[in-house]
Amino acid sequence: MRYKVTCSYDGSKFIGWQKQITGLSVQEDIERVLTIMHKRKVGIVGSGRTDRGVHAINQVFHFDTDLNIAPDIYLHALNAQTHAAIYMKSLELVEDDFHARNQVKKKIYEYIINLGEYNVFMKNYQLQLNHELDLNKMKEAASSFIGTHDFASFNCNSFKEVPNQIRTIFDIKFTKEDNLLKIEYSGSGFLRYMIRMLTQTLIEVGKGTMEPQDVKNILEAKDKELVSLKAKPVGLYLKKVYY
Amino acid sequence: MRYKVTCSYDGSKFIGWQKQITGLSVQEDIERVLTIMHKRKVGIVGSGRTDRGVHAINQVFHFDTDLNIAPDIYLHALNAQTHAAIYMKSLELVEDDFHARNQVKKKIYEYIINLGEYNVFMKNYQLQLNHELDLNKMKEAASSFIGTHDFASFNCNSFKEVPNQIRTIFDIKFTKEDNLLKIEYSGSGFLRYMIRMLTQTLIEVGKGTMEPQDVKNILEAKDKELVSLKAKPVGLYLKKVYY
Numbered sequence: 001m002r003y004k005v006t007c008s009y010d011g012s013k014f015i016g017w018q019k020q021i022t023g024l025s026v027q028e029d030i031e032r033v034l035t036i037m038h039k040r041k042v043g044i045v046g047s048g049r050t051d052r053g054v055h056a057i058n059q060v061f062h063f064d065t066d067l068n069i070a071p072d073i074y075l076h077a078l079n080a081q082t083h084a085a086i087y088m089k090s091l092e093l094v095e096d097d098f099h100a101r102n103q104v105k106k107k108i109y110e111y112i113i114n115l116g117e118y119n120v121f122m123k124n125y126q127l128q129l130n131h132e133l134d135l136n137k138m139k140e141a142a143s144s145f146i147g148t149h150d151f152a153s154f155n156c157n158s159f160k161e162v163p164n165q166i167r168t169i170f171d172i173k174f175t176k177e178d179n180l181l182k183i184e185y186s187g188s189g190f191l192r193y194m195i196r197m198l199t200q201t202l203i204e205v206g207k208g209t210m211e212p213q214d215v216k217n218i219l220e221a222k223d224k225e226l227v228s229l230k231a232k233p234v235g236l237y238l239k240k241v242y243y
Numbered sequence: 244m245r246y247k248v249t250c251s252y253d254g255s256k257f258i259g260w261q262k263q264i265t266g267l268s269v270q271e272d273i274e275r276v277l278t279i280m281h282k283r284k285v286g287i288v289g290s291g292r293t294d295r296g297v298h299a300i301n302q303v304f305h306f307d308t309d310l311n312i313a314p315d316i317y318l319h320a321l322n323a324q325t326h327a328a329i330y331m332k333s334l335e336l337v338e339d340d341f342h343a344r345n346q347v348k349k350k351i352y353e354y355i356i357n358l359g360e361y362n363v364f365m366k367n368y369q370l371q372l373n374h375e376l377d378l379n380k381m382k383e384a385a386s387s388f389i390g391t392h393d394f395a396s397f398n399c400n401s402f403k404e405v406p407n408q409i410r411t412i413f414d415i416k417f418t419k420e421d422n423l424l425k426i427e428y429s430g431s432g433f434l435r436y437m438i439r440m441l442t443q444t445l446i447e448v449g450k451g452t453m454e455p456q457d458v459k460n461i462l463e464a465k466d467k468e469l470v471s472l473k474a475k476p477v478g479l480y481l482k483k484v485y486y
Binding site: 084087119 | 251298322327328329332362368
């Protein structure tokens with residue numbers, strides 16, 4: 001049997017989604033619990049990685065099991081034993097050919113920026129920019145990203161690792177409530193660090209250190225040496241994965 | 244010259260307000276920076292202690308200085324050097340006889356409880372109760388606390404340490420927005436752990452394990468052995484101090 005699980009996690013407590021020898025990852029902690037429950041090694045397949053410090057409101061993974069446990073009991077057992085900064089929201093039986101990574105149709109990420117006074121409580125949960133940005137210019141710059149483009153300029157991987165850097169961004173939505181600016185990206189998929197690079201570029205436009213036309217030129221140059229800045233992971237959330 | 248400073252801090256990062264040898268306190272970190280700036284030992288006097296894990300939105304302290312620095316420069320210098328989980332919001336020159344602890348007229352604390360689904364991001368910032376409470380019964384029980392009472396039953400100190408356990412609670416306000424319940428206590432002053440004990444008692448009433456009349460009886464008994472439970476510090480915020 002294959003289960004699809006939706007979970008949230010506080011990225012500030014982990015080295016990232018993927019297993020690494022340098023610290024505790026979300027994947028490792030969940031696999032540890034499943035392995036105890038099954039008395040054999042159990043692996044999980046996530047919809048994709050999130051980097052160190054990046055949060056998830058709804059990350060999705062799948063795993064195979066032969067344990068005959070009701071879904072709500074399974075959920076309870078997982079939540080009782082995994083790290084307190086991980087929470088399984090739902091668990092559902094899926095077809096054996098469901099694949100959490102290969103079948104992703106759309107992903108939504110959100111980046112949260114505090115334009116107001118420094119907030120000590122939200123230090124790990126919002127970028128503390130603490131000054132205003134020119135939203136109109138940011139929206140104008142963001143419009144260049146929408147559609148299908150070769151995002152080579154917003155990519156940190158070598159061409160050998162990720163030969164195809166063409167991705168489709170369906171939409172970039174800006175909402176501002178009080179002093180919180182939220183930038184929501186929906187797309188077919190994203191390169192490593194891509195959203196943080198796009199976001200930092202938009203912030204530069206908002207600050208006036210770059211113009212919307214510069215952004216268009218950078219995108220069209222398809223040159224990975226052009227963008228070196230990326231926004232901190234603290235403000236980034238994997239919000240939803242669609243299949 | 245005497246300065247009055249208003250600051251916020253994330254209590255989950257400290258052992259509490261007061262200096263202790265067992266870990267970093269808010270007071271110690273601020274005094275460390277002031278001592279460097281003054282090239283001599285500088286102490287600060289807070290409006291009162293907050294315990295380990297308890298947050299402050301507006302804690303107040305005073306200190307004396309002979310440095311002739313403009314308040315905004317002072318503020319900037321303090322914020323640049325103190326722990327990232329502490330933020331000085333304002334600094335103002337006061338009379339030499341102002342006293343941050345002795346002249347407190349009123350204090351407001353707020354306790355935040357998440358009645359909805361477990362929130363991984365707010366683990367250190369709200370009590371994760373994750374189920375409903377009977378608000379009407381809680382309000383009825385809370386009404387017993389309002390006014391001037393001997394709070395000996397809601398006190399963890401020995402009579403020797405705090406001989407007078409009579410305190411005045413001006414008001415207890417309940418607000419509920421979505422799944423967040425906020426209980427705001429305003430009073431002349433509070434005993435150590437008192438608000439956490441009051442809150443846990445109200446939670447017991449909300450869960451139905453205690454009745455409002457039981458609470459009235461406990462208060463009137465003035466017996467410090469009666470209440471042993473206290474709500475976790477994570478949901479508690481020192482919101483405002485009035486002089």
